[in-house]
Amino acid sequence: MGRLGTGIGWRPEIAEAVEGMPGIDWVEVVAENVCPGHLPESLLRLRERGVTVIPHGVSLGLGGADRPDEGRLAALAERAEALGAPLVTEHIAFVRAGGALTASPPLEAGHLLPVPRTRDALDVLCENVRIAQDALPVPLALENIAALFSWPGEELTEGQFLSELVERTGVRLLIDVANLHTNRVNRGEDPAEALAALPLEAIAYVHVAGGFERDGVWHDSHAHPVPRPVLDILTGLATRVAPPGVLLERDDDFPGPAELERELHTIRDAVAAGRSRSAGGTTPTGTATGGAVGTGAGGVGVLAPPVAGVRERLGVAQTAVLSSLVAGTPVPEGFDRARMRVQARALAAKRADVVAKVAPELPVILGAEYREAFLAYARQRPMTAGYRRDALDFAGHLLKLGRPGNAGTRRRLRQWWLDRAGPAPRRPSPTTRALRALLRRRA
Template sequence: MFSHLPTLGVGLGFREPFKSDLFLNRQQVDFLEIVAEHYLDAPVQKQQELELLASHFPIIPHAINLSLGSAEGLDTDYLRKLASLIKQLNPPWWSEHICFTKAGGVDIGHLSPLPYTKEAVEVLCRNIAEVRRWVDVPLILENITYMVTLPGAQMTEAQFLTEVVERSDCGLLLDVTNLHTNAMNYAYDVHDFLQQLPWERIVQLHFVGGHWHDGILIDSHSQSTPLEVWQLMDEVVGRASVKGIVLERDENLPPFAELTEELEKAREIGRSRGRWG
């Protein structure tokens, strides 16, 4: 189904502070994931940065503000700019989140969870169909963390994710850190969750570490990857034909050598599971 997509290997979510280190360690990074919004309506300097990155690495655009779960539909102006960026980069796939970021015309500023209902599935599928009229590159969808669970669920989160990607014919960007975070905060069995997912649709993974605050695990992208996330990654890579794994570090940036150590560990997991040489 997604087997035709190229295997990219192990990549890094690009952040401007480590641009120079990135080029000094180019051989240790197979590809980059960029936050698409950083390059929409971009000044010349950012456009040049993107051209430089794209001349040295495969680039996967990762969007955060398309708001696929918005019942009022999509922002056509934003979608046109996003489609133009994706066309410019011509990636093997691109990604967004299963969430909403706008409601009633207001940008709410964060990735908000949807109720696990048939109606929410319909909204997502309708919006994704609209996106496909603008973008013909394969879309993969990411699971998010959440601070509240919405009432009225008609299915589990895993069933909801599965229903969305199967109905919309999208791939899955499985964030194993988000999965671990939610399992800790809501005390569910992560292995039961995994059993319900469509393994053949998992294309890419995200990983990183968060921090604890008042008994809640926060998905802050601020720490090195914990053991439980490495174990989850190994389990998923052992079962799914993963094409790419991305380290997504945003806060409390360590020396670049620590990032490359984590990339190498992820690369070794892929190698040991026969995903790449």
């Protein structure tokens, strides 16, 4: 894979702006948000211009105790082929727990959660990575995630964990410098130490994003300008290696094209500052090629599977953590209860936001009642499937309670639910057609 250059996360809300931006060499798209047979026209036009498109997955959960789901892997592979991507990316995280492995109800986080940096977790992650590598048609790169809490009893630093993961699997790394800053604030970890431990030749590209701090906790929002501390980490990385690609992520509260272009210029300047220092001979230099390390297709020889019981032990631990976050069970011993409460609130808020995006008619129907009603529902009902199922379950839950109190609003909600809850799609009702027309006008 050649050098990527400067890129931006493609989102429907800024598709037109991205197409018109000068100097965009590549874009990244959330894999689960595109359908291979019906790619957005904007992405097709970008590809025709020679802009590289990379699918970025968020739902594999390779850090989870279960083996990767074959259907999710096949879907990611299909998107890579449809987009002509040189690689695909995912996260070092778990997103679900429970189920057959632990003989407990399945639970979905709806977000990326940190894996414990232990030998057990590393063994499982390495095997899951090899399974994914064998199923994908292009190389895989994994991203370090932001975390609001730490696991007790961790055995490795972030740098050690990532370095050994690369050594054992040959996987590439997507280094998110904003996440390194998040972990500095929330977990007291030194980004420079993490970067110093990384195998530089394994870096595929770099993410940069904004966030905000509240009550001593950094929230990786992807909805704020990139702050100076994040840019400084990027400069520090660039003194060590020339990143093959650097990408700006923005997922909400999108500014205008001019502001996005200014942020991209600032990011380029931060990289240039690091490369200038490197040229001065003050730090180690190098070029990340994005190539695999080690030998063989995955970079190493055959890995022995984790010893018996490792997946079960990890599964029990992750289920206890996730259950405390989404189902109100006690926080496992050794975890910071205050941070776990922050994480639980963040998961519920994200869940409400994403449901509002996948089912935009619901906030229109319910108006100001939507958010409070959804958060009350989320406290009682953990998510066990995807967000679309969650939206249907939420509407059904309200209707069973005889809500909303306004008869006309309740009638519209019931019609919306009936249009989607049957075994086969129904012809959209006049109410649904009117809602869709209203949403199009708002867009």
